[in-house]
Amino acid sequence: MSALLEGKRIYAAIITFIFVATFFVTFIMIRHHYELAVKQIIDENRSKARFFSMLMSEHQKAAISILESYAQRPLLIDAIKAKSLDRAIPHLRSLRERYAGTDALFITDPSGTLWANYPVDKTGYRRNLAYRDWYKGVSRSWQPYVSSVFRLIVLEKGLGIALSVPVFDRGGKVVGILSNAQRTSFFVNLLSEGMSGPEKEVFLLDQEGNIIYTDAVPYEGEIVKYPDERIRVKAVAGDSFDMEAEDAGEKGTTSYVSVAPLKGIGWSVIVAHDKDAALKTLYGHFVLTAATGFLIFLMLSVTLLYFRKEYKYRKARELLEAEAKYRSIFENAAEGIYQSTLDGRFTSANPAMAHILGYDSSEELMEGVTDIARQLYVNSTDRQQLIQRVEQHSVPSLIEVQLRRKDGRVIWTAANIRPVRDAAGNLVGLEGMIMDITERRHNEEQVRRQAKLLDAINRVLYETLQVSTEKDIAATCLDIALELTGSSIGFIGQVNAGGRFDTIAVNSPGWRLCHIPETHASVMIKDMVIRGIWGQVILRKQSLIVNDPLSHADCAGLPEDHPPLTSFLGTPLREGDDVIGMIAVANRDPGYTEDHKQDLEALSAVLVEAMRRKHIEMEMERLNKELERRIAERTAQLEAANKELEAFSYSVSHDLRAPLRSIDGFSRIVLEEYKDRLDDTGRHYLERVCRGVRQMELLIDDLLKLSRVTQVEKHDENIDLSGMVRAINEEQQRDNPDRAVEIVVQDGIVVRGDPRLMRDALENLINNAWKFTARTEQPAIEFVEMKKDGETVYFIKDNGVGFDMAYAHKLFGVFQRLHTTEEFPGTGVGLATVRRIIARHGGRIWAEGEVGKGAVFYFTLP
């Protein structure tokens, strides 16, 4: 409403402003036009006055010139000298004929006595006219003179003026005066130009301010002074000016007057223009301008009015639409929206509000609730506090409050409430929005509980890593269980092998309450009979909540000095289907709920897992230690065996040789020193002894090589196998210079391995090849690399005696020979050594052969 009023005021102000503005503009325009018009009138008057003044002045000068030209005629001068009327008359006649402005011509003598005139009228002859103005004027210095107005005495009666020139003889002496009298009515010809209309008047004044001629009123024979003395005086003084004068004319009105003097004559021309008449034409223009201004004002006002109406209409429509929209929001909102009075009634409430509070409709809610604080608030003082808070802070307050529904159920709501005030600013009620957040609160509660539980579980698992025994875990877990459930005492125990109960953790406050001496406190209660309330947990294999333990059927009483039991919660520790123990907590102040039970069950599962892990961990640690001990033992054994073996090899190499040397040495000494006393058989036997010694030496050497393969440290490097095979062949060629063996060695076979070991292996193989081709006609030995099944295989091939594949498996065994020593010398250790070397390099060796055709030894080296 106030906005509407405000709008009206603004509208009125705008209209007023437009009015004032158009009025002002119009006024300025009119005034400007008026001033322009007045100036124009004055300008026109002035130019007219000047024009007339100039015209008159020229006219008089011309007339005087004519008079002077006659006055200089010698004949006329003679006539005048002689005062001969007859001789003068023709000249006068001529003059009158020449000059139209001549009414009467007359001649006086220098003293002013008239003696001639034309047209001739002898009545005035001999009259002295020296009193006349013209005589005074011309005789003052004997100059031509234009007289002031006077009444004509000759001819027709009326007003006239006279032009007089002196007449001089040849000696410059004045002999007479020639005058021309002119009737003022003559000037109508000169002063009527552009002077039409009664509003314009022209006056011709003489030297004395008398009116010579005017077109306003015909002055018949009367000499009248110009009525406005102010103008007259200034005009006589010869001023040229413009002014606005009252009563200048005969009508008693105001006129614009312009005055222009006639130079050298002393006359003035006055042009007067009646103001009213002059401005009359302007009035129409003024009215038109004013009307236009008013029309503009009207148009602007009407346009404004139209737009205002349009605006108001649109506003109203928007308001209606918004109203409809908000009504819809109000009706359909999920949040409860309401307004209430301070004394506890609803003044409005939407359906959602009713729904939240358990009412069927808004109406039912508004009628049914007459005291909000008492009927709806669980804590009825809450509302008063809320009102105070809202009043103090004045801003919307977000609160969470418990309300009671119609059906008595208590719900949590979140409300956004702000004050409602009257026009004077007094608090009259509350309005706001509320939401049912019971579900959310419940969820939050659950989340908090879950978080607490997870934290507890984490702590148990963390502790598992920190502590060293299952008991420590149980103790920590008990602390956490007490904290989680808000209990003051508790224990954790296990069922022992005898079916009785051993506690493994009891919280110390519980112990202290029991007044058991510290020495006992460190000793857990063991081997208890499973009974009582707590026993039910194990016996029934399920969690148990007892919030009134003393009146419980299974209550078996309490031990001496046990703190009074107010509530109890027990949960079994399960491993598979078996119950292996339990957690018990007790004396939570308001008792235990299902939530606590679930939490403790979760914790118990974690505890079992943690203890199981710890158990496994401890077991693993024990086994590891055992394993380490065994490894150490075995290593020591191996080291000892190795040392022994080394010592053995050393002995073999050193000590076995010595007796051989003795046998060989002394046998030879005998053969040498006592050959005379030995027969052939004896010598043969001794030679057999020596041969045995040599074979034995070979065996010792080969066995030492074999044992060295496993003993020596392996130093891998890149080996040029091709080069190595060639070198070995060259050695063989040197040792067997009479043999011709065709050798084929593939170039560029490079492998990674221990060069000494590989040399031993290749020597064995190549020496064998040489050995077994000894009886072949065209012996050939080949060393080649090939690919087989993606693997690089090297082989040494000969075309020697070969072997029967049936014995192939025996080839690489120690002391295994396929030929006698007589056939081919050897110890049967070489190939065993080769196999060991290849095996030590991670490769394989095998052989193919055919009796009489040769043998191929293949080996791989990864």
Place this chain on the structure above:
Amino acid sequence: MKEKIILLVEDNPDDVELTIRAFKKNNIANKIVVAKDGVEALDYLFCTGQYAGRDKKDMPVVVLLDLKLPRVDGMEVLKRIRGHETTKLIPVVILTSSKEEKDLINGYALGANSYVQKPVNFEQFSEAVKQLGLYWLVLNKIPEAVS
């Protein structure tokens, strides 16, 4: 000129006999002192024990040293010879049945002048002893201080 003594350190009497015979066979008639173990060899060299009264200046011109000896082994004997001022310049030839490379390296490392493996074959053995004698008794010049 003093007699050029050869000190043969060898526990095996067979080897001792064979070695001496080989020297003789090859016309090497130097005096051969035999020490049956390391202790005896050291006693001789440093004039202690049973050799306490021996003239200290009478140092062997070469020591033939077996490695595997009772009581103090050959390597230890070599170490002691090289460690002592009066004996450190005496040529020492290791004469052993061992073909172990380890022994060879250790022997040279401790300052052995030569390393000879005793062959089983007597003819080869005899040849080796002959070469030894030729080199160490005839060709080799040793500083005067020692002899």
